Amino acid sequence: MILHPAILALVAGSAVTGFMIIVASWFGLQIIRKWDLSSGSEQQLGLEKKTYLISTVMAYAFGFQIISLFLFIHTADSLCSMFTGAMCAAGTLAVNSYGYPVFILKIANFLFAGLWLTLNFTDNRAEDYPLIRKKYFLLLLIMPFVLAETVLQAVYFFSLHADVITSCCGSLFSSEGKGTVQTFLSLPVGPVRALFFALAACVTASGIYLYGTGKGAYLFSALSLLSFFVSALALMLFISLYIYEIPTHHCPFCILKREYHYIGYLMYAALLCGAVAGIGTGMLQPFRTIGSLACVVPSIQKRLALAAVILYLIFTLFSAYKMVFTTFVLE
Amino acid sequence: MITLDNVRKVFNQGRPNEQVAVRDASLAVEDGKVTVLKGPSGSGKTTLLSVIGCMARPTAGRIWLGDREITSLPERFLTGIRRQTFGFIFQQFNLIRGISAIENVMLPAYPNGEKYGLLRERAGGLLELFNLSAKSAAKVQFLSGGEAQRVAIARALINNPPVIVADEPTAHLDTKLSQEFMEIMDRLHREGRTIIIASHDPVVYASPLVDRTVEMRDGEIIS
Amino acid sequence: MAWTDKQRNVIDFTLSSLLRRKGKNAALVLVYTAVGFVLASVMLFTHALKREAGIVLRDAPEIVLQRMVAGRHDLMPSSYAGVVEKITGVSSVKPRLWGYYYDQLFRANYTLLVPDEFRYGEGDIIIGAGVARAGVTSEDNIMPFFGSDGKLVSFRVKEILPAESELVSSDMVMMGEADFRAFFNLPKDRVTDLAVSVANPLEVLTIATKIRQQLPDTRPVIREEIVRTYDAIFDWRSGIMLVILSGALLAFVIFAWDKASGLSAEEKREIGILKATGWETSDVLLMKFWEGMVISFTSFTAGLILAYVHVFFGSASLFEPVMKGWAVLYPEFRIVPFIDFYQIATLFFLTVVPYTTATVIPSWRAATVDPDAVMRT
Numbered sequence: 001m002i003l004h005p006a007i008l009a010l011v012a013g014s015a016v017t018g019f020m021i022i023v024a025s026w027f028g029l030q031i032i033r034k035w036d037l038s039s040g041s042e043q044q045l046g047l048e049k050k051t052y053l054i055s056t057v058m059a060y061a062f063g064f065q066i067i068s069l070f071l072f073i074h075t076a077d078s079l080c081s082m083f084t085g086a087m088c089a090a091g092t093l094a095v096n097s098y099g100y101p102v103f104i105l106k107i108a109n110f111l112f113a114g115l116w117l118t119l120n121f122t123d124n125r126a127e128d129y130p131l132i133r134k135k136y137f138l139l140l141l142i143m144p145f146v147l148a149e150t151v152l153q154a155v156y157f158f159s160l161h162a163d164v165i166t167s168c169c170g171s172l173f174s175s176e177g178k179g180t181v182q183t184f185l186s187l188p189v190g191p192v193r194a195l196f197f198a199l200a201a202c203v204t205a206s207g208i209y210l211y212g213t214g215k216g217a218y219l220f221s222a223l224s225l226l227s228f229f230v231s232a233l234a235l236m237l238f239i240s241l242y243i244y245e246i247p248t249h250h251c252p253f254c255i256l257k258r259e260y261h262y263i264g265y266l267m268y269a270a271l272l273c274g275a276v277a278g279i280g281t282g283m284l285q286p287f288r289t290i291g292s293l294a295c296v297v298p299s300i301q302k303r304l305a306l307a308a309v310i311l312y313l314i315f316t317l318f319s320a321y322k323m324v325f326t327t328f329v330l331e
Numbered sequence: 332m333i334t335l336d337n338v339r340k341v342f343n344q345g346r347p348n349e350q351v352a353v354r355d356a357s358l359a360v361e362d363g364k365v366t367v368l369k370g371p372s373g374s375g376k377t378t379l380l381s382v383i384g385c386m387a388r389p390t391a392g393r394i395w396l397g398d399r400e401i402t403s404l405p406e407r408f409l410t411g412i413r414r415q416t417f418g419f420i421f422q423q424f425n426l427i428r429g430i431s432a433i434e435n436v437m438l439p440a441y442p443n444g445e446k447y448g449l450l451r452e453r454a455g456g457l458l459e460l461f462n463l464s465a466k467s468a469a470k471v472q473f474l475s476g477g478e479a480q481r482v483a484i485a486r487a488l489i490n491n492p493p494v495i496v497a498d499e500p501t502a503h504l505d506t507k508l509s510q511e512f513m514e515i516m517d518r519l520h521r522e523g524r525t526i527i528i529a530s531h532d533p534v535v536y537a538s539p540l541v542d543r544t545v546e547m548r549d550g551e552i553i554s
Numbered sequence: 555m556a557w558t559d560k561q562r563n564v565i566d567f568t569l570s571s572l573l574r575r576k577g578k579n580a581a582l583v584l585v586y587t588a589v590g591f592v593l594a595s596v597m598l599f600t601h602a603l604k605r606e607a608g609i610v611l612r613d614a615p616e617i618v619l620q621r622m623v624a625g626r627h628d629l630m631p632s633s634y635a636g637v638v639e640k641i642t643g644v645s646s647v648k649p650r651l652w653g654y655y656y657d658q659l660f661r662a663n664y665t666l667l668v669p670d671e672f673r674y675g676e677g678d679i680i681i682g683a684g685v686a687r688a689g690v691t692s693e694d695n696i697m698p699f700f701g702s703d704g705k706l707v708s709f710r711v712k713e714i715l716p717a718e719s720e721l722v723s724s725d726m727v728m729m730g731e732a733d734f735r736a737f738f739n740l741p742k743d744r745v746t747d748l749a750v751s752v753a754n755p756l757e758v759l760t761i762a763t764k765i766r767q768q769l770p771d772t773r774p775v776i777r778e779e780i781v782r783t784y785d786a787i788f789d790w791r792s793g794i795m796l797v798i799l800s801g802a803l804l805a806f807v808i809f810a811w812d813k814a815s816g817l818s819a820e821e822k823r824e825i826g827i828l829k830a831t832g833w834e835t836s837d838v839l840l841m842k843f844w845e846g847m848v849i850s851f852t853s854f855t856a857g858l859i860l861a862y863v864h865v866f867f868g869s870a871s872l873f874e875p876v877m878k879g880w881a882v883l884y885p886e887f888r889i890v891p892f893i894d895f896y897q898i899a900t901l902f903f904l905t906v907v908p909y910t911t912a913t914v915i916p917s918w919r920a921a922t923v924d925p926d927a928v929m930r931t
Contacts, residue, residue: 002786003793005597006896008800009903016911023915038403040388042344048405049922052835056843056914064907067899074896082782127408381926386830406835410925414832425827425928428820429574434567439831441563444556450563486831498929 002082006075007157013068017061018150024054024061025143028136035132051132054139055120061146062113066272069106070265072153073253079160089253098156105149107272112142114276115283122284122300126292189238196234199227200316203278207309210281214298217305221282224308228275231315235267242322267315274311277304333360333383333494338392340378352378354550355392360527361543362493365520367536368529370547376529377498379547383527384496385413414439418487420497424479426471426486432478433458433467436485443490457485461515477508484515494525501532509534516540561844564837568844571824582813583853589806590857590905591864592799595872597897598865600792605892607784611777615648615749616758618775619765627773629744634769638750641764643757649745651734655699655727662688664727666737672730679709679733684724686714702739709733750774796904803904807912814916825920826928838921846913850906858901 027050036044076089076099086092093099116138123131206220236250243255243263255264281301288297340353353375360366360383368376381387382394385401388409393402401412426435436454458467461481466474471482480500487495495516501509509532517540520526528535536544546554572579619638621630635647652667664685674680679697681689691697693711701707715723735742750765752758762774817825825838864872924930 002789003797004789005593005600005792005796005904006900008793008796009900013903013907016907020911020914037405040390040403042342042390045388049835049918052839052922053915053918055836056839056918060910060914064903067902071896071899071903074899078896081778081785124407127404129405377929378926381929386926386929387924406925410832410834413925419830421830421928425823425830427824427827430570434570438567438828439833441567442560442833442837444558444560444563446559447563447566490832 002079002157002160004075004079006071006078010068010072010075011154011157013064014150014153017064017068018147020057020061021143021146024057025140027054028139032133032136032140035129037128037132051129054136055117055124058113058117058120058139062110062117065106065110065113066269069110070256070268072103072106073256077253077257088251088257090251092160096156096159098152098159102149102153102156105145105152109142109146109149110272111276111279112145114273115280116142118276118280118300118304119283122287122293122296125296125300126290128292130290130292131287187233187237192230192234192237196230197316197320199223199230200312203227203312204309207278207305207312210305211302211309214302217281217285217301220305220308221279221285224275224278224281224312227278227312228271231271231312234319239319239322242319242326245326263318267318270311270314270318274308274315277311278308280304281308332362332395332397334358334395335383336393336395338379338382338389338394340375340382340387341390344390351550353382353389356550356552358383358545358552360525362525363520363523364542365516365526365528365540366543366545367541368527368545368547369531369536371531374547375550376547378550380496380498380527380529384417384419384494385409410442414442414490414492416492416494418490418492418495420483420487420495420500422499422502424483426479426482428472429470431468432463432471432474432482435471435482436489438489439486440489454485454489457488458482461485476504477511480504480508480512481515484512488519492524494527495519497526497528497530499530499532500528501530501534506534513538513540561840564841565844568841568848571841572845572848575821578813578818579849582810583849583856585806585809586849586853586905586909587856587860589802590854590901591860592802593796593904594858594861594897594901595864596792596795596799597901598861600788601894601897602865602892604785604788607788608781611781611784614777614780616752616755616777617750617762617765618650618777619748619750619769620773620775621747622771622773629740630747630772632743632745634772635745635748637768638748638765641761641768643752643754643761644750645753646751648749648751650747650749651731651740652746653734653738657689658700659698660688663725665725666727666729666734668731668734669728672728674712674730676730676733677708677710678712678730680713680715680726680728681711682715682724682726685727686711699737701737707737803908807908810909811912811916814913815919817916817920822920822923823928826923826925829923829925830928835921839917842913842917842921846910846917850909854902854906857905858898 031047031050034043035047073089076092080086080088080092083092083095086095093103116135119131119135119138123129123135203220203223206216206223210216210220232252235255236252240250240252240255241247243260244251253264254260255267256262257264281304284297284301284304287293335356335358338353338356338358339351342350342352356375356379358379368380370376378387382389385396388404389402393400395401396412396416401409404412427438433451433454436457437450440450440453455464455467458464461484463478463481463485466478466482471479474482497516500512504512513534516526516528520540530536535541544554545552619630619634621628621634630649632649635649638644639647648670650668652665655664655666656662657664662685669680681691681697686692689697691711693714695711696708697711699707699709709727709729715726729737734740750761752761758776758778762776765772765774828838828841829835
């Protein structure tokens with residue numbers, strides 16, 4: 001293990017988050033088993049108090065999660081000098097087989113936490129808490145992922161040993177070689193670029209439609225999810241090239257660096273939050289039929305749709321700006 | 332109208348020290364009337380008052396506020412209703428020491444998300460109504476008993492509630508201040524507010540102002 | 555907007571509550587600041603050292619070639635330079651002359667070396683600021699040295715190196731080649747090692763391997779390895795410091811938990827009043843959130859600023875001996891100040907996150923007091 005302050009911070013922070021999730025899940029389990037709103041018993045009043053604790057804990061966990069995602073990438077980046085051949089975070093993450101799973105889990109957990117908070121926010125708007133069991137059930141489903149992240153991240157850091165020869169981002173994210181990432185990167189740029197912009201247009205159109213009419217939430221949600229993946233792919237496949245102005249550099253991490261004016265933070269934050277808002281609309285759709293939520297859900301969906309469209313547009317327009325106003329020519 | 336149907340409130344349920352504070356109380360409090368809950372201490376009038384005032388949820392039974400049933404509303408929603416419907420005056424005024432009179436008055440309105448300036452203006456107006464303008468910036472621990480009482484009443488009125496709930500308001504007051512308190516209640520009553528007071532002080536329950544006296548003993552309504 | 559007005563009102567009340575309980579909160583802020591200060595100092599200082607080392611090594615050759623005899627670093631025949639030069643990809647080879655000298659008078663180690671171009675003549679030297687301090691000398695003074703034959707040799711100090719990046723140059727004494735060879739009685743055809751420059755960084759490893767094949771009695775030291783070693787050593791040191799300090803951090807968390815859960819009767823009464831007069835649990839939690847934010851922000855910023863001053867203007871005087879120490883002459887250097895969000899984010903995770911977590915449950919307990927509690931007592 002490398003004793004680096006940020007590693008200690010990340011491991012400690014994630015242990016804390018893991019602990020908070022366990023506490024929240026434990027109370028969640030009690031609520032699933034014993035919740036009875038019609039009762040005025042002390043037990044029920046106690047459970048109602050616990051919902052506040054769980055909401056608070058989850059909100060904090062969500063906040064920690066997004067900071068920890070960026071801190072994790074940044075730490076991997078700053079450690080790269082210790083590994084032969086690693087030139088940035090991409091190389092450090094590839095040092096052992098835990099790096100990328102941890103990274104993906106961090107993103108997934110951010111999305112999960114965001115969706116859970118959306119569900120919680122909706123449920124708290126209805127006087128009879130109609131989603132109470134569903135949301136705590138969802139919490140129980142999320143818990144293993146958060147714990148997996150805590151454990152894998154610790155394992156990843158503990159099994160880091162300086163001097164391991166690793167592939168740098170130059171070879172990992174270059175179009176040669178084999179592997180999943182390479183398969184994606186060997187995709188033709190033209191069609192993916194067309195798809196990226198077409199999807200952006202569809203997301204915007206269906207988002208505005210949803211905002212205006214309150215219809216088409218499932219479609220919008222599906223498009224948002226698809227757009228999330230396509231945008232991530234587009235970022236690696238060609239947007240990064242325009243930002244770095246190097247024809248072989250596909251690294252999704254270097255845009256977080258000072259050299260590129262930290263622009264990655266804005267782009268990732270927009271994409272991640274946009275995905276939470278976009279997917280959230282579809283998640284809430286089935287609950288429109290619940291009496292007490294009938295007028296709550298549509299207004300929340302509208303706000304989410306608006307937020308998602310704006311956030312995705314920030315990402316798309318920024319990418320387009322980089323592609324138009326650059327001296328770099330692809331192909 | 333606030334309607335209670337077979338309301339029961341139990342503390343420490345299922346434990347050896349279980350205590351039934353209110354048992355099977357049914358009651359209808361009419362709008363615009365002055366109602367007094369009378370009874371010795373420990374008779375359950377404070378508990379009943381807190382159930383009427385949406386502060387505590389009954390263990391069993393049902394409650395309606397107008398024609399809306401609020402029995403099993405969670406605290407998150409009950410608080411909003413309570414804030415808009417009831418103004419509370421407590422036994423020892425329960426003002427927050429260390430902050431000024433006007434801040435104490437404004438306090439119950441903070442969660443409403445009102446503009447600070449407007450809120451302050453409204454609080455200033457209330458203090459003026461009770462001849463407290465000069466004491467507006469004074470810390471509450473430096474106020475006289477009568478002033479503190481009037482600040483507490485002003486605080487109860489900040490959200491302009493239709494119902495005023497008072498729990499033993501005269502317990503620590505001399506006769507003169509008790510009478511002054513009843514005069515203010517009279518004024519509020521004439522403004523059309525419903526007033527509910529729990530008290531065993533004759534100054535209160537024997538006052539000509541009172542429309543109805545509900546007598547309690549051992550957690551039960553006896554008349 | 556109602557939402558922002560609500561936040562504003564709640565913050566307003568939170569601040570006035572905090573100020574009313576200055577004593578209790580002052581202790582918390584003080585401890586919090588101290589913890590932040592120590593952690594921030596360790597991190598800023600190591601990071602600064604790494605940066606300094608990086609700056610120094612940026613101009614170092616890609617490969618340093620040493621000759622090994624019986625597993626020990628030995629003098630190298632000058633002829634090796636010609637062999638290395640012929641390897642494709644090598645852009646230049648420079649023989650270097652350097653060595654160590656122990657000054658019995660001042661009990662300090664100096665690094666003696668011959669720079670690429672020495673401006674001054676025979677008998678002249680350039681010295682580092684540390685040497686100047688230890689030898690209590692200044693420009694144009696004479697400095698006595700004992701040569702390898704035990705005889706006294708005097709050199710004239712022509713220049714003192716600027717203090718910038720003093721960490722490495724501090725203990726240096728530079729002289730001409732002839733002086734150096736005479737002083738150490740070095741054979742004409744021997745040098746200390748070779749500095750090999752390679753144009754393409756991707757070829758460094760290949761070239762190092764080729765050198766090893768052609769000159770099996772040599773050891774190529776690659777610059778990246780040195781950087782890595784420094785990084786690892788500095789990170790490791792600060793990591794060890796943090797592990798030691800984790801005890802303090804834990805104590806702080808327990809202290810924060812205790813402060814948050816040990817509410818005074820007065821505070822309990824206040825929250826009870828708020829709940830009774832129409833505040834909801836989430837409003838009280840909001841207040842507690844802002845309370846935590848204000849305390850964290852104040853202490854975190856104060857700790858960071860103090861650490862910044864300590865490290866960059868006070869040369870990290872408190873734990874210099876632990877963190878530095880690679881020569882007897884402690885460089886008295888001023889690190890160039892910098893601000894790095896990465897450091898701040900790490901510090902945030904080490905202080906604010908544990909503090910917040912420690913206070914979540916106590917705050918929640920305080921916030922969920924029954925609204926009718928004030929009436930029952």
